[in-house]
Amino acid sequence: MSQSARERILDAALDLFNRDGAANVTTNHIAAALGMSPGNLYYHYRNKAEIVRALFARITAAWATNYALPAGGAPSIALMERMVAGNFAIQAQYRFFFRDLTLLLNADSELASSYRSNRDSGIANTRQLIAAFVAGGILRPFASDAELYDLSDLLWLVGDFWLVFRDSGGAPFDDAEMARGIRLFHRLLTPHLTGHTS
Amino acid sequence: MSQSARERILDAALDLFNRDGAANVTTNHIAAALGMSPGNLYYHYRNKAEIVRALFARITAAWATNYALPAGGAPSIALMERMVAGNFAIQAQYRFFFRDLTLLLNADSELASSYRSNRDSGIANTRQLIAAFVAGGILRPFASDAELYDLSDLLWLVGDFWLVFRDSGGAPFDDAEMARGIRLFHRLLTPHLTGHTS
Numbered sequence: 001m002s003q004s005a006r007e008r009i010l011d012a013a014l015d016l017f018n019r020d021g022a023a024n025v026t027t028n029h030i031a032a033a034l035g036m037s038p039g040n041l042y043y044h045y046r047n048k049a050e051i052v053r054a055l056f057a058r059i060t061a062a063w064a065t066n067y068a069l070p071a072g073g074a075p076s077i078a079l080m081e082r083m084v085a086g087n088f089a090i091q092a093q094y095r096f097f098f099r100d101l102t103l104l105l106n107a108d109s110e111l112a113s114s115y116r117s118n119r120d121s122g123i124a125n126t127r128q129l130i131a132a133f134v135a136g137g138i139l140r141p142f143a144s145d146a147e148l149y150d151l152s153d154l155l156w157l158v159g160d161f162w163l164v165f166r167d168s169g170g171a172p173f174d175d176a177e178m179a180r181g182i183r184l185f186h187r188l189l190t191p192h193l194t195g196h197t198s
Numbered sequence: 199m200s201q202s203a204r205e206r207i208l209d210a211a212l213d214l215f216n217r218d219g220a221a222n223v224t225t226n227h228i229a230a231a232l233g234m235s236p237g238n239l240y241y242h243y244r245n246k247a248e249i250v251r252a253l254f255a256r257i258t259a260a261w262a263t264n265y266a267l268p269a270g271g272a273p274s275i276a277l278m279e280r281m282v283a284g285n286f287a288i289q290a291q292y293r294f295f296f297r298d299l300t301l302l303l304n305a306d307s308e309l310a311s312s313y314r315s316n317r318d319s320g321i322a323n324t325r326q327l328i329a330a331f332v333a334g335g336i337l338r339p340f341a342s343d344a345e346l347y348d349l350s351d352l353l354w355l356v357g358d359f360w361l362v363f364r365d366s367g368g369a370p371f372d373d374a375e376m377a378r379g380i381r382l383f384h385r386l387l388t389p390h391l392t393g394h395t396s
Binding site: 157168188 | 299314317351358365366
């Protein structure tokens with residue numbers, strides 16, 4: 001029951017944050033949207049920062065599922081592209097977080113720390129995945145670690161900012177935009193492919 | 199005299215916006231930083247949105263200078279890289295704008311419209327520049343317009359979001375970070391170079 005109230009608060013907050021931007025939404029707005037008293041909301045979450053952190057916990061849980069390698073399966077480019085598509089879907093669902101990233105991180109050092117350790121381990125995983133593709137003969141060897149790291153950074157720029165780039169340009173982030181983002185991802189990999197894509 | 203007060207207001211606002219984020223700075227904060235009465239500031243700028251628009255006008259003026267092709271000179275990859283470096287320097291100077299982009303655009307439809315028409319023409323210019331490099335034998339011909347447009351979008355992702363990517367990761371955006379961004383730019387172009395770089 002209490003758990004369910006907490007989830008309903010997060011769902012309502014997410015809708016309002018996505019629509020109006022987190023900076024323009026107060027806990028009173030969220031309570032009003034739920035027909036709940038501010039005191040009742042406060043019982044579950046003491047302030048907006050706690051709500052944002054709880055939503056970020058949902059994002060990291062969704063990422064963990066999205067990026068889990070299938071048991072016993074070898075990584076493939078197709079798998080990597082499904083992961084990219086999954087990431088775009090997560091970003092679209094929680095778009096306020098990616099749009100307002102700097103503001104949210106600057107407002108809450110605990111959130112910033114959690115975001116950064118999550119990103120650091122994600123970047124490390126990406127580099128390992130690229131190295132696994134090289135070891136598996138899918139990608140050509142890189143001339144240097146710097147070249148491999150740069151490819152990883154470019155993939156991250158697409159993954160982290162394609163939604164913000166497109167929607168700050170005024171385009172609604174729909175399936176066609178996601179497909180274009182996946183195509184960009186593929187363009188980055190293409191020069192490095194050996195031609196063995198299994 | 200009046201012009202100079204307007205410029206001093208913009209300088210003070212820029213410092214505060216870069217330090218605290220535009221959402222956390224009021225016109226009263228800006229007036230206080232200048233030892234100016236709120237009424238006096240209001241005489242020059244009616245609200246924060248007008249100040250942000252005036253700062254964006256400075257950004258577009260800086261971009262116009264940065265991206266001007268030298269009279270009679272042919273475009274070169276080195277010139278393009280100097281333009282990227284110049285863009286990073288402009289972003290570093292006005293970093294609040296790029297960090298808080300979505301929030302600022304959603305708060306002011308006039309600013310959003312001006313930002314978008316500026317970006318649209320910038321993207322069109324980038325595509326033309328790439329096409330000029332192909333015509334000049336510096337880049338290999340593209341298999342399709344889509345491939346050329348995708349390269350242009352990737353270059354824009356680096357140009358627009360490298361600073362935000364790095365500083366949301368907690369790294370101060372210094373000269374070394376700018377040099378890494380320029381290197382990413384070069385990585386994107388490398389697979390397309392013919393080897394004739396003049």
